[in-house]
Amino acid sequence: TCAFAGQKKVLAAYEEAVKCGYSGARAGRLHTPHGVFDTPMFMPVGTQATVKAVSPRELKEMGAQIILSNTYHLYLRPGTELVAEAGGLHRFMDWDGGILTDSGGFQVFSLGPLRKITEEGAAFRSHIDGSTQFLSPEIAIKAQMNLGADIIMAFDECIPYPAEYQYAKLSTERTTRWAERSQKAHTRSGQALFAIVQGGMYQDLRRVSANDLVSLDFPGYGIGGLSVGEPKPVMYEMLEQTVPLLPENKPRYLMGVGTPDCLVEAVRYGIDMFDCVFPTRVARNGTAMTKSGRLVVKNAAYAKDFLPIDENCGCYACQNFSRAYIRHLLKADEIFGLRLTTIHNLYFLLDFTKKMRQAILEDRFLSFREEFLAQYCK
Ligand code: PRF
Numbered sequence: 001t002c003a004f005a006g007q008k009k010v011l012a013a014y015e016e017a018v019k020c021g022y023s024g025a026r027a028g029r030l031h032t033p034h035g036v037f038d039t040p041m042f043m044p045v046g047t048q049a050t051v052k053a054v055s056p057r058e059l060k061e062m063g064a065q066i067i068l069s070n071t072y073h074l075y076l077r078p079g080t081e082l083v084a085e086a087g088g089l090h091r092f093m094d095w096d097g098g099i100l101t102d103s104g105g106f107q108v109f110s111l112g113p114l115r116k117i118t119e120e121g122a123a124f125r126s127h128i129d130g131s132t133q134f135l136s137p138e139i140a141i142k143a144q145m146n147l148g149a150d151i152i153m154a155f156d157e158c159i160p161y162p163a164e165y166q167y168a169k170l171s172t173e174r175t176t177r178w179a180e181r182s183q184k185a186h187t188r189s190g191q192a193l194f195a196i197v198q199g200g201m202y203q204d205l206r207r208v209s210a211n212d213l214v215s216l217d218f219p220g221y222g223i224g225g226l227s228v229g230e231p232k233p234v235m236y237e238m239l240e241q242t243v244p245l246l247p248e249n250k251p252r253y254l255m256g257v258g259t260p261d262c263l264v265e266a267v268r269y270g271i272d273m274f275d276c277v278f279p280t281r282v283a284r285n286g287t288a289m290t291k292s293g294r295l296v297v298k299n300a301a302y303a304k305d306f307l308p309i310d311e312n313c314g315c316y317a318c319q320n321f322s323r324a325y326i327r328h329l330l331k332a333d334e335i336f337g338l339r340l341t342t343i344h345n346l347y348f349l350l351d352f353t354k355k356m357r358q359a360i361l362e363d364r365f366l367s368f369r370e371e372f373l374a375q376y377c378k
Pocket residue numbers: 102103104105106107153156157158159196223224225226227228255256257
């Protein structure tokens with residue numbers, strides 16, 4: 001039975017099922033107003049209130065429980081007030097599962113020279129019409145209260161890589177002040193606000209960031225500023241330094257990471273949640289994800305290959321269509337080709353998180369990890 005039954009006020013409460021005895025890996029459940037979701041979890045990215053190329057019905061069928069959407073994009077277009085008027089993001093896009101919205105801090109950072117960051121917030125040029133825009137912790141939180149996601153994120157700055165120590169220190173301290181302002185500005189009930197750990201690639205800054213944010217007592221923690229161009233071992237080192245400082249009874253979310261090898265390593269350090277455009281983006285590029293790495297369906301080698309992308313995959317694409325057919329669609333620029341590779345990739349990654357969870361529950365996570373990496377990285 002549910003440990004949180006009747007505890008309506010506990011938002012995004014993390015309920016642990018099993019902790020791996022030999023690593024930080026854990027399997028649990030996340031309780032939200034739109035359902036109870038299994039962890040480790042992967043959240044497909046629906047930047048503009050749609051996961052590109054697939055319907056909410058298809059997402060459900062693939063096993064998606066919670067998706068991510070972006071405040072930055074919806075703030076600029078169609079506007080978060082409009083989404084509120086439509087009845088909130090769940091109703092607007094007809095998705096009744098979980099939704100997490102990112103705060104916009106990362107998208108503003110991605111604009112590069114178009115942005116200017118001050119203590120108050122970030123001024124930037126809209127990528128749509130070039131107009132001058134401004135986001136602050138208060139504005140980003142108000143926008144996310146309008147959208148009405150189950151989980152929202154504090155406004156942060158994702159530090160570019162590489163960055164000087166002094167800049168990383170000032171930025172990290174400011175992100176902590178912004179987290180405090182985000183917390184004060186957040187007044188909507190039925191919605192959990194997570195803080196975001198930063199610190200660049202500096203172990204001491206990561207530790208200070210984690211400790212300061214933990215003392216502010218958020219219901220969950222994002223780890224930001226990773227997978228921004230640094231070597232993978234550096235990212236793993238940052239996780240090793242940071243994750244143990246976060247409360248065991250709260251969810252930990254590694255932002256913007258979504259390749260299976262990074263997922264299995266991050267889970268080993270104790271991460272519960274992920275999002276990434278990787279599976280959907282490479283799918284639209286004609287690339288399928290498999291347990292032995294990427295399969296470029298467009299390659300001539302598959303012209304007469306009548307096997308599915310992956311013979312062991314249970315997705316709609318693999319159950320019904322061949323590599324040769326999907327390759328033909330992609331070569332002919334048919335929209336359905338991109339839909340099929342997207343369906344496969346999301347199914348693959350969602351299924352991968354289920355397999356990790358099962359391995360943790362059955363106390364064989366480390367051997368699962370080794371077997372997976374041996375095949376994936378060969
Ligand atoms: N901050 C926010 N969103 C993010 C990131 C971050 O640092 C990242 C970094 N990988 C992805 N998405 N707010």
